[in-house]
Amino acid sequence: MPEQKVVDIDYLLLEAPRERKFITGAQAMAEAVKRANVDMAIAYPITPQSEVMHLVGDLYAQGYLKDYYRAEEEYGTMSAIAGASRAGVRVFTATSGPGLLRGIEAIASWPGHRVPAVLGVLTRVVNAPLSIQPDNIELAYLLHSGIILLHAENQQDVFDMTLAAFAISEMVDVYIPVAVATEGFFVTHAKGYVNMTPEDMKLPPRDPYKAPVPVTDCEVPPARIQRDAPVQKSNFMSYLIHAVWQQEVWASNMRAMKYIYKYLGGPIEVVNPDADVFVVASGCAAAQGREAVRYAQQEGLNVGLVKIKSIRPFPAKEVREALKNAKAAIIPEHNIEGWLSKEVKAAIPNSGIVTDGPRVYGGMTLPVELIMEEIYKSLGIKKEKKVVI
Amino acid sequence: MKRYNIRIAGVGGQGVVTSAHILGNAMSAAGKYATLVPFFGSEKRMAPVEAYVRASDQPIYEVGEVVYPNVIMIYHPQVITHGKSYTMPFYSGLKENGIVIINTEVDILTDEDKKVLEDLNTQIIMYNATGLALEIAGTELATNMAMIGFFFGITKLVNFEHIEKAVKERFLGNTFVASGGTASLDSAIEKKFKRKVELLEKNMQVIRKAFEIVEEMGWTEEKQPAGA
Numbered sequence: 034m035p036e037q038k039v040v041d042i043d044y045l046l047l048e049a050p051r052e053r054k055f056i057t058g059a060q061a062m063a064e065a066v067k068r069a070n071v072d073m074a075i076a077y078p079i080t081p082q083s084e085v086m087h088l089v090g091d092l093y094a095q096g097y098l099k100d101y102y103r104a105e106e107e108y109g110t111m112s113a114i115a116g117a118s119r120a121g122v123r124v125f126t127a128t129s130g131p132g133l134l135r136g137i138e139a140i141a142s143w144p145g146h147r148v149p150a151v152l153g154v155l156t157r158v159v160n161a162p163l164s165i166q167p168d169n170i171e172l173a174y175l176l177h178s179g180i181i182l183l184h185a186e187n188q189q190d191v192f193d194m195t196l197a198a199f200a201i202s203e204m205v206d207v208y209i210p211v212a213v214a215t216e217g218f219f220v221t222h223a224k225g226y227v228n229m230t231p232e233d234m235k236l237p238p239r240d241p242y243k244a245p246v247p248v249t250d251c252e253v254p255p256a257r258i259q260r261d262a263p264v265q266k267s268n269f270m271s272y273l274i275h276a277v278w279q280q281e282v283w284a285s286n287m288r289a290m291k292y293i294y295k296y297l298g299g300p301i302e303v304v305n306p307d308a309d310v311f312v313v314a315s316g317c318a319a320a321q322g323r324e325a326v327r328y329a330q331q332e333g334l335n336v337g338l339v340k341i342k343s344i345r346p347f348p349a350k351e352v353r354e355a356l357k358n359a360k361a362a363i364i365p366e367h368n369i370e371g372w373l374s375k376e377v378k379a380a381i382p383n384s385g386i387v388t389d390g391p392r393v394y395g396g397m398t399l400p401v402e403l404i405m406e407e408i409y410k411s412l413g414i415k416k417e418k419k420v421v422i
Numbered sequence: 423m424k425r426y427n428i429r430i431a432g433v434g435g436q437g438v439v440t441s442a443h444i445l446g447n448a449m450s451a452a453g454k455y456a457t458l459v460p461f462f463g464s465e466k467r468m469a470p471v472e473a474y475v476r477a478s479d480q481p482i483y484e485v486g487e488v489v490y491p492n493v494i495m496i497y498h499p500q501v502i503t504h505g506k507s508y509t510m511p512f513y514s515g516l517k518e519n520g521i522v523i524i525n526t527e528v529d530i531l532t533d534e535d536k537k538v539l540e541d542l543n544t545q546i547i548m549y550n551a552t553g554l555a556l557e558i559a560g561t562e563l564a565t566n567m568a569m570i571g572f573f574f575g576i577t578k579l580v581n582f583e584h585i586e587k588a589v590k591e592r593f594l595g596n597t598f599v600a601s602g603g604t605a606s607l608d609s610a611i612e613k614k615f616k617r618k619v620e621l622l623e624k625n626m627q628v629i630r631k632a633f634e635i636v637e638e639m640g641w642t643e644e645k646q647p648a649g650a
Contacts, residue, residue, distance in 0.1 A: 216485075219485040219486055220485070223457070223459070223485060321484055324483050398486030400486070401484055402490045420490065420517060420518075421511070
């Protein structure tokens, strides 16, 4: 392990020199952890998993982390992450599919407990019948938990978002956890080019006193809420405490937006802003959308891409602005429910322009040709279909 | 440059995935782009195996299996005759103006298959790649090399040197130094190394011969692969 010197957050994220490596998405996440001055990681090796926590285990063995242990299961992992974070250390864990759902009760309590932490979500099928493929329905379960949720398109995004997540999570005016999600297999197991900051530079350590709530002070929230739980008070007090605290959690979530602008170049990316038809996508569906824009250009069609990087906070204003003159918005997704489509429709006044799909699920691949079919339909182009399927 | 979305179908033991890696590495050696996706099932000898490669001189964003290829390579005739494939019929999803390369001793396409492929304006190539591998390298295990040779011979995406670099990487590893003092290696390693070098040389001979066959047969890429 090289001697790592602490550098300023802004310098590391925005200015430090970068070197290009050809690595998997799982490696990209671990490489970000390596540069994030993480104190402790806790994980449970459930199947399905990604290689992330294995690679973070290697980092511990090399001396990058102070502590690492295998929890009894995911509920234990997520509870211990909260405990460690509230004790004042910087923590990281990652999980997938069924593991995320097993841990979700604890995860949903993190924002209310003002727990800064970073959670990697490497998506896999949940629900029966059993499968281990990369469907992303599990992200729908995180949307209402109060956690900040970033969705990575590729290996580069995984690196950038994970490193930025540690910074954003600990900002005093945010101070809630950040989840960085990406699709299993398509991104975690596949290699891509990643421009990475130097190995011998790391983020400043967590300063537990730079916090909106004192660490383990039993007299003020959130610890006070734990000791004298609202449920023990009158109903009126219970309503009141919970209501104001939830408002604060969601306000924190929105306050993260300025840091998403600063460190990740904003919550959305727009390709060809004057397009007639937009593909609106997040995660690796955005990569397929990028290819659809290229196919469309070859055919002389005016198609653009709106890639949504931040799912929570949801960039409603930005999406509204990007789609204000669009004739159609096609929303490809890797899940049957279409959670992104619902978010977009709720955010724009002209929701009639939205095409719900194409969607693939069960972890299937999402061919660009399916997106093209919807583009043709939206432009009233009839194509003779010769391909045999 | 055009984009090649390639589906390789063969049976376990033929080096389908290995050759996909070599294809990708050759593109990389030429300073171009490639991505590959092996289809992992419960692969075993003679069971269906598929691998997918995307190749271009532009960055490739797309992920996942290639459902709509413009190049299909069939490494074993049983993929077609016995239906040993994840994708049935073998040309399912093939785009117009594509290329199909089949390893077979005899014409194994039915009239119905031919009609479909002709309607798609497909360039169909059937050649006994296994026979070529046996003749040149003395082993049918070099069938995949013949197939790679045909593909690159036809498309001319990379030079012979790029393929050689990729094959070397695969068989000798990245750390191989041609001028390294092999004399200092102990005899066991030397023996193993010697065998590897022979293997490498035989593989390269097969690829070289495949290039020659492409020239002799006049298999040049006449048509632009479809809208990829």
